[in-house]
Amino acid sequence: MVSYGCGKGCGVDMEYIGNGDWKCPTCGRVIAFGEPDEEDDDNGETLSLWDAADIYLSRGFDEDYRFGYTHEELMKALGKW
Numbered sequence: 655m656v657s658y659g660c661g662k663g664c665g666v667d668m669e670y671i672g673n674g675d676w677k678c679p680t681c682g683r684v685i686a687f688g689e690p691d692e693e694d695d696d697n698g699e700t701l702s703l704w705d706a707a708d709i710y711l712s713r714g715f716d717e718d719y720r721f722g723y724t725h726e727e728l729m730k731a732l733g734k735w
């Protein structure tokens with residue numbers, strides 16, 4: 655049986671909430687595990703680097719809002735690097 659963690663070290667299994675999304679019952683973080691971790695092709699289903707950078711900025715550079723990008727990539731997209 656596969657068990658997913660939320661990435662925050664809550665130590666609990668994620669709950670499946672539908673649509674490929676899983677939610678951590680402890681911290682409430684929702685992650686779409688149905689998608690591959692890395693995608694080279696831009697198929698329009700993943701958050702763009704620029705959208706991610708905007709959100710990252712608005713969240714005060716919270717590492718939980720990097721959406722799979724690195725800090726350097728996001729800062730570069732914001733023109734602050």
Ligand SMILES: [Zn+2]
Nearest residue numbers: 660664678681
């Ligand atoms: Zn959690």
